[in-house]
Amino acid sequence: MSYLVEMKNIWKSFGRVVALKGVDFAVGHTEVVGLLGDNGAGKSTLVKVLVGYYQPDKGEIYFEGRPVKFNSPRDAREHGIETVYQDLALVNLMPLWRNFFLGREIVRGFGPFRYLDKKKMRKIAREALSDIGISVRSVDDTVAFLSGGERQAVAIARAYHFGAKLLILDEPTAALSVGETKRVLEHILEAKKRGISVVLISHNIYHVYEVADRLVILERGEKIGDYKREEVTPKQVMELIAAAAGVK
Amino acid sequence: MTKEKVILESLRIKEFGAIVGVAIFLVMFSLLSNRFLTAENLFNTLTMAAELGIISIGVAMLIISGEFDLSVGSVFAVAPMVFATMINANLNPYFSLLAALLVCVGIGVVNGTVTLKTGIPSFITTLGMMMFWRGILLAVTGGFPIILSRRVDMLQYLGGRVVGGLRYSAIWFLILAFVFWIVLEKTRFGNWVFATGGNPGAARALGISTDRVKLTNFIFSSVLAGFSGLTTFARFRLVDPTFGQELELEAIASAVMGGTLLTGGYGSVVGASIGAFMISMVRNGLVLAGAPAYWYRAFIGVILIVAAVINARIRKKVAG
Numbered sequence: 001m002s003y004l005v006e007m008k009n010i011w012k013s014f015g016r017v018v019a020l021k022g023v024d025f026a027v028g029h030t031e032v033v034g035l036l037g038d039n040g041a042g043k044s045t046l047v048k049v050l051v052g053y054y055q056p057d058k059g060e061i062y063f064e065g066r067p068v069k070f071n072s073p074r075d076a077r078e079h080g081i082e083t084v085y086q087d088l089a090l091v092n093l094m095p096l097w098r099n100f101f102l103g104r105e106i107v108r109g110f111g112p113f114r115y116l117d118k119k120k121m122r123k124i125a126r127e128a129l130s131d132i133g134i135s136v137r138s139v140d141d142t143v144a145f146l147s148g149g150e151r152q153a154v155a156i157a158r159a160y161h162f163g164a165k166l167l168i169l170d171e172p173t174a175a176l177s178v179g180e181t182k183r184v185l186e187h188i189l190e191a192k193k194r195g196i197s198v199v200l201i202s203h204n205i206y207h208v209y210e211v212a213d214r215l216v217i218l219e220r221g222e223k224i225g226d227y228k229r230e231e232v233t234p235k236q237v238m239e240l241i242a243a244a245a246g247v248k
Numbered sequence: 249m250t251k252e253k254v255i256l257e258s259l260r261i262k263e264f265g266a267i268v269g270v271a272i273f274l275v276m277f278s279l280l281s282n283r284f285l286t287a288e289n290l291f292n293t294l295t296m297a298a299e300l301g302i303i304s305i306g307v308a309m310l311i312i313s314g315e316f317d318l319s320v321g322s323v324f325a326v327a328p329m330v331f332a333t334m335i336n337a338n339l340n341p342y343f344s345l346l347a348a349l350l351v352c353v354g355i356g357v358v359n360g361t362v363t364l365k366t367g368i369p370s371f372i373t374t375l376g377m378m379m380f381w382r383g384i385l386l387a388v389t390g391g392f393p394i395i396l397s398r399r400v401d402m403l404q405y406l407g408g409r410v411v412g413g414l415r416y417s418a419i420w421f422l423i424l425a426f427v428f429w430i431v432l433e434k435t436r437f438g439n440w441v442f443a444t445g446g447n448p449g450a451a452r453a454l455g456i457s458t459d460r461v462k463l464t465n466f467i468f469s470s471v472l473a474g475f476s477g478l479t480t481f482a483r484f485r486l487v488d489p490t491f492g493q494e495l496e497l498e499a500i501a502s503a504v505m506g507g508t509l510l511t512g513g514y515g516s517v518v519g520a521s522i523g524a525f526m527i528s529m530v531r532n533g534l535v536l537a538g539a540p541a542y543w544y545r546a547f548i549g550v551i552l553i554v555a556a557v558i559n560a561r562i563r564k565k566v567a568g
Contacts, residue, residue, distance in 0.1 A: 074455030088453045091446040093513045093567050094439075102443055103454035105436045115434045140260070144568020 002065060004029050004166060004197050005050065005081075010059035012049055019045040021221040022059070027166065032188060032198045034208030036237065037218035038245050043201050046218065047168055051076040051083050064165075074103075080165035082158075086174060089155040090143045097125040097139040100158050124161065132157040132187065149180030156187050160194065167191055168199045173207045185211050205234045205241075219244035259566045262515065265559045266506045266522040269551070273526065277533030284536050292413035293532045294525065298421035299480050301524035303495060304502035305428050306472035308520035310465040311503055312432070313458075314445035314512030315370040317466065319359060320473035320499055322381035324492030327352055327474030328481035329385060332394045341402045348478060349471055355381070356470030360463035370466075378496065385489040393488040407482030417479035424472065425521040432517055441465065446513025501548065502527060505555040507563070514567060526551070 003026040012020040020042050027033050037043050048054045050061065052070025061068055063079055070076040073083065090099045101121050107114040125139045134153045136146075143151060152172050159167050169188070173181045188198050188211045202208050208215065215232065217225035217240060224244050225237070258264055278285040303320050310317050327348045334344035359377055363370040396403075407417045432438040443451040444458040451458050473492075481487050504510060505526055506519025530551065531544050 072455065073453055077455060083453065085450075085453055088447070088449040091443045091450050091513065093446045093509075094442050098439055098442065102439060102451070103456050105439055107436060114436070115430075116436065116439065118434075142567045 002029070003027060003062070004031075004064060006062040007046070007050060008060045008062075010046065010049055010061075011057045012045055012054060013057060019221050020049070020056075023218070023221070023223050025050075025216060025223070027197050027199060028213075030192055030195050030197055031214060032192055032200060032212045034205075034212035034215045035199055035201045035218065036203075036205060036208060036215060036241065038241060039203075040220070041218040042221045043218055044170065045221075047083070047170065047199065047201060051081055051168065077162070080163060081168065082162065082164040082166070083168040084152065084155040084159065084170065084172065086171045090151055092144040093142055095140045095142055096129070096136060096146075096154065097122045099143055099154065100125040100128070100139075100161075104162065128157045128161045129154065132160065132190075147180060148176050149183050152176075152184050153187055156191065160191070160196070164196055166197045166199065168201070170201045171203070172200070173202060173204060181207060205237050209234045209237075217241060217244075256566065259562050262507045263519040263522055264507070265555060265562055266519050266526065269505065269555060270522060270526050270529065273529055273533060277529070277537060280533070280537035284533055288412050289532065289536070291411075291418070293528050294421070295413055295415045295418045296532065297521075297525040297528035298415070298417040299476055300495060300498055300502060300527060301421045301521045302417075302424055302476035302479070303473045303499045304506075304520040304524045305424055305517045306465075306469035307496075307499040308503040308506065308508050308515055308517050309428060309432065309441065310370075310462075310469045311500070311508050311510060312445045312512060312515040313441045313462050313465045314448065315363065315462055315466065316374060316500075317359060317469040317473075318371065318374040318496045319355065319377035319381065320469060321492040321495040321497075322378045322385070323352055323355055323470050323473040324477035324480070324495055325385055325487060325489060326355070326381050327477040328487040328491070329389070329394060329489070331478060331481065332396055332487050335400055336394070336397045338398075341400045345402070345478070349474055352470045352474030353467055355474075356467035357463070359470065360466030363466070364459045364462060382489075382493075389489045391489060393486045395486040403482040403485070407479040415479075415483065417476075417483065420475075420479060421521070425518060428468075428517040437461070437464070442513060444512075498527060498548075499524075501552045504559070505552060507559045509563065514563060523555075 006026040008024055010020050010023045023046060025046060035043050045054065049056045051073050052075050053073055068079065106117045106121050108117045109115055122139050129136055132153055134150050146154065172184050176184065185207060188200060191198055200208055200212060213229055215227050215229065215237060216223060217237065219241065225240055283289060303324065307317055307320060330351050331344050331348040334347060335341060355377065359370065359374050363373045405416055407415055409415055410419065432441060440451065440456045440461045443456060444461045448458045477492060502523035503515065503520040505523035506516055508515025508520060527548055530547055534544050534547060535541060
């Protein structure tokens with residue numbers, strides 16, 4: 001089976017703390033992978049190594065079958081890996097359309113006379129948002145007025161628009177209401193339908209279980225489980241995590 | 249459009265509070281003195297506003313990106329001091345001007361680099377630089393002013409008279425306010441400035457080099473302060489080592505009156521310019537109204553606080 005992303009034997013330490021101890025992690029094409037584990041298990045570190053935020057001490061990363069080395073998150077984005085961080089996705093005081101295009105603004109003109117093409121960006125943002133099913137009064141509204149779920153949706157819509165192949169969601173359902181959680185999970189399934197692979201980092205096994213094709217469990221920098229959804233029940237996964245934590 | 253919608257759309261204009269403020273004072277001082285609302289006096293006010301306004305533009309840019317510059321008052325004196333010393337040493341005026349501005353670039357680079365590399369707050373870095381350069385100015389001059397020893401035609405275009413009370417410095421002020429309005433509102437860099445101040449983590453995650461954005465703004469702030477000092481020098485043809493003291497605080501006041509959020513991520517250079525104009529107008533209006541000059545500061549202090557409260561309310565309503 002060929003993978004979209006394959007990370008092999010990844011090691012990463014910070015000073016004397018070894019955060020990742022030879023982790024193998026792979027995501028298939030149009031696959032939703034839930035990444036689970038207790039606090040400090042290494043979930044975020046693994047993902048940050050994947051997107052070029054950190055460089056691994058050892059190990060290889062393959063994207064679409066080719067070895068890659070991302071020097072920055074920007075690098076990873078250019079390859080089609082979009083990450084939606086919980087607090088780091090959007091800038092609250094900025095209008096929606098500015099957020100949507102942040103770092104990838106559309107400009108007109110040339111040389112020092114390149115101006116933002118506001119009209120075009122507003123139009124695209126409006127269309128992209130209604131496409132994903134969120135209705136906003138105006139794309140000139142700031143993000144501060146959106147609910148937590150809507151923010152996730154904006155970030156996901158942005159990822160679609162810029163042609164993401166892999167979407168990484170960091171705790172997307174933390175601090176969301178039940179109804180909003182449901183909608184975010186629907187967005188994940190929608191992404192899969194569009195041919196996008198998703199990595200879903202979460203504490204909440206039930207949320208992950210609803211949408212994931214595969215569950216990967218990390219504990220203290222090691223992979224302690226990698227199951228197809230059908231192979232396990234949420235209860236078993238929880239027991240596994242608790243048992244691993246108990247070993248400490 | 250419904251009435252509410254009209255109100256909301258007006259409040260969305262970031263300079264709304266400052267514009268209303270100017271309108272109120274315009275009416276108030278016109279009623280208090282019949283010499284206030286004349287072209288001559290308004291040109292005068294604009295010229296007086298230019299000195300502070302040019303500084304406020306850079307200071308506002310920097311605050312929006314999440315940093316402070318308290319050294320602008322000192323830089324305001326350093327630039328003309330370098331310029332005057334070189335002119336008096338018979339060097340070419342254009343070369344001297346360039347050198348003076350390059351010194352400002354250097355100060356901006358130091359402000360930015362020290363702040364960004366060490367992680368200490370820019371409030372401290374630039375406070376240190378403010379003291380350092382003021383000390384250097386006093387030490388080098390022994391506390392005496394430096395007077396221009398020869399005629400320099402170029403100065404006419406920096407701060408000379410255009411017509412009546414209108415000076416070139418006012419023209420520069422308007423041009424710079426326009427240019428930086430474009431930069432902040434209509435370019436990619438401007439978008440990054442807002443993001444850098446609003447949520448630096450998000451900006452970095454989206455591939456924006458927040459350090460480069462901030463460093464650029466430190467340089468803008470310093471160079472604009474130096475340029476403002478040069479236009480003022482062009483008016484007086486002398487520079488005193490105490491030149492520009494407390495201007496850094498007035499520049500911050502202008503930015504805040506113009507709707508800029510002190511914690512970054514929100515604001516306007518046009519607003520800061522209007523804020524500077526308002527301060528100049530109050531100073532001028534109070535004198536014409538016959539109030540003792542001492543009242544001016546007290547008045548500005550009250551306006552600053554009232555403006556900050558109103559702007560915060562408006563921002564809550566339109567930007568969350």
